[in-house]
Amino acid sequence: MAVRAGAAVGAAVLAVGAAWLFLGDSGYWPGASLTRAWESDRDGTSSEDGAHRTWAVGDTLVRGRFNSVTGFEAGTGRKRWEYLPPGHSRICATSTAVDGSLVLVAYGDLAGTAGRGCPTVAALDLSDGRELWHGDRRTWELEAGRSNEDLLAVGGGLGVVLDAGVDAGAVRAVDLRTGAARWTAAVPAGCLPGKVASAPGQVLAVLTCEGEVKLAAFDPGSGASRWTVPLDERRGVADRAAVTVVSTAPIVLRADERGQGLDAFLVFGPDGRPTSRVEATGEHYGSIGTDFAVSGGRLFAHTTVRSKDRLVAFDLTTGTEAWQADIGRAKAHFRALHAEDGRVMVLMYSSRYHDSLTVLDARTGDEKEDRAFRDHAGDVVDVFAHGGLVITVRAGGGARPFAGYERW
Numbered sequence: 001m002a003v004r005a006g007a008a009v010g011a012a013v014l015a016v017g018a019a020w021l022f023l024g025d026s027g028y029w030p031g032a033s034l035t036r037a038w039e040s041d042r043d044g045t046s047s048e049d050g051a052h053r054t055w056a057v058g059d060t061l062v063r064g065r066f067n068s069v070t071g072f073e074a075g076t077g078r079k080r081w082e083y084l085p086p087g088h089s090r091i092c093a094t095s096t097a098v099d100g101s102l103v104l105v106a107y108g109d110l111a112g113t114a115g116r117g118c119p120t121v122a123a124l125d126l127s128d129g130r131e132l133w134h135g136d137r138r139t140w141e142l143e144a145g146r147s148n149e150d151l152l153a154v155g156g157g158l159g160v161v162l163d164a165g166v167d168a169g170a171v172r173a174v175d176l177r178t179g180a181a182r183w184t185a186a187v188p189a190g191c192l193p194g195k196v197a198s199a200p201g202q203v204l205a206v207l208t209c210e211g212e213v214k215l216a217a218f219d220p221g222s223g224a225s226r227w228t229v230p231l232d233e234r235r236g237v238a239d240r241a242a243v244t245v246v247s248t249a250p251i252v253l254r255a256d257e258r259g260q261g262l263d264a265f266l267v268f269g270p271d272g273r274p275t276s277r278v279e280a281t282g283e284h285y286g287s288i289g290t291d292f293a294v295s296g297g298r299l300f301a302h303t304t305v306r307s308k309d310r311l312v313a314f315d316l317t318t319g320t321e322a323w324q325a326d327i328g329r330a331k332a333h334f335r336a337l338h339a340e341d342g343r344v345m346v347l348m349y350s351s352r353y354h355d356s357l358t359v360l361d362a363r364t365g366d367e368k369e370d371r372a373f374r375d376h377a378g379d380v381v382d383v384f385a386h387g388g389l390v391i392t393v394r395a396g397g398g399a400r401p402f403a404g405y406e407r408w
Contacts, residue, residue, distance in 0.1 A: 034357060034406065036404070036405055036406075038077040040403065042399065043063055043065065043072075058101070058127060063402070068083060069083040071127075077403070088109050090108070090109070091105050091107045093106040095159075096153070097154055097155060102125055102132070103126060104124075104176075105152070106118035106161075108120060120134055121161055150194075150196060150245055155203075159179075160173050160196045162194075170185060171223070185203075187216065191208065197245045199270075208239045212236045215228070215251075217272060231243070238260075242256045242258060246299075265277060277319050286305045289302065295344075310326055311324070325367070333348060334348055338383050346359075347392070354373045379396055379399070380392045381393055
């Protein structure tokens with residue numbers, strides 16, 4: 001009898017343990033799951049995708065696409081407003097950041113302007129979708145393979161516009177709320193501007209100067225040149241490189257010479273002096289792809305090491321690795337990460353059970369939360385916290401772009 005009783009107790013323990021694991025992974029265990037509170041309305045019926053941008057302004061969530069900018073109520077997902085560019089125009093560029101509730105967009109009739117690009121720039125108030133003003137933008141000739149990113153920037157009450165042609169270029173600043181001209185800064189002789197950004201206390205521009213990429217800074221009040229520096233003092237960065245403005249506080253650029261040399265994150269001080277760098281590939285942490293974020297003076301990046309998904313943190317003051325953490329569950333695939341307020345959120349898609357959210361301490365890498373979604377999150381490209389909810393962002397034309405999840 002004792003043997004049978006022991007066997008029964010052992011079987012019960014195993015059953016409880018299996019049920020615990022199943023319920024935790026499947027999202028039905030209290031304290032370890034996320035349940036959908038709402039899904040947003042659709043932002044149009046077009047199946048055509050395209051570059052998109054998302055912003056959170058107060059209690060409004062906003063997605064910008066090629067044909068519209070749409071605001072949704074963060075508590076319900078209900079569509080609040082929709083901005084449509086005039087006529088047959090398409091939105092071909094937007095500012096990455098938001099200044100208060102204002103952003104810049106550039107639009108044009110790409111099919112009917114014979115390559116004239118985006119001749120109009122406008123300021124939008126994302127709290128209600130109003131266009132505050134619009135004006136002429138110097139013609140930017142579209143070139144094959146050229147990115148539309150970082151043609152516009154906002155910050156400190158300024159709207160910054162890149163005016164670039166084939167033979168000349170300038171960085172122009174306007175009053176963000178009225179569109180009134182502030183200043184125009186000519187770039188150094190032999191240089192063409194390729195990207196602009198607004199950093200605390202100065203305006204930045206990525207320049208191509210006689211085959212080499214450089215970084216320049218301008219005074220936000222007058223447009224006077226402050227400094228121009230090479231991205232790499234030792235060997236330079238060739239103009240074939242793809243250069244991305246990753247952060248402006250601190251100043252971080254990624255320079256990728258497309259498999260023919262340098263691929264690294266380059267960090268600069270406010271005076272333009274290089275302070276550190278993080279190589280995109282390392283023996284101990286693998287290769288950094290397109291999924292990374294900067295917050296609190298650290299770079300957080302998704303990598304794969306020995307077929308396992310991993311999150312790696314780097315101290316941008318020194319360029320050294322701070323910590324690594326394995327992420328995800330069995331048969332899970334990385335989808336999105338977001339770093340803010342001392343925490344890093346990682347969303348994984350699982351073909352076995354449900355999608356999952358892992359929250360790590362940004363300083364130590366210690367796990368703070370591990371929750372499963374009770375409802376499939378979908379084709380998620382971003383995730384962030386807002387008003388006590390976990391907000392997911394979906395890609396694709398005709399999708400419901402936002403969904404809000406409650407911890408359960």
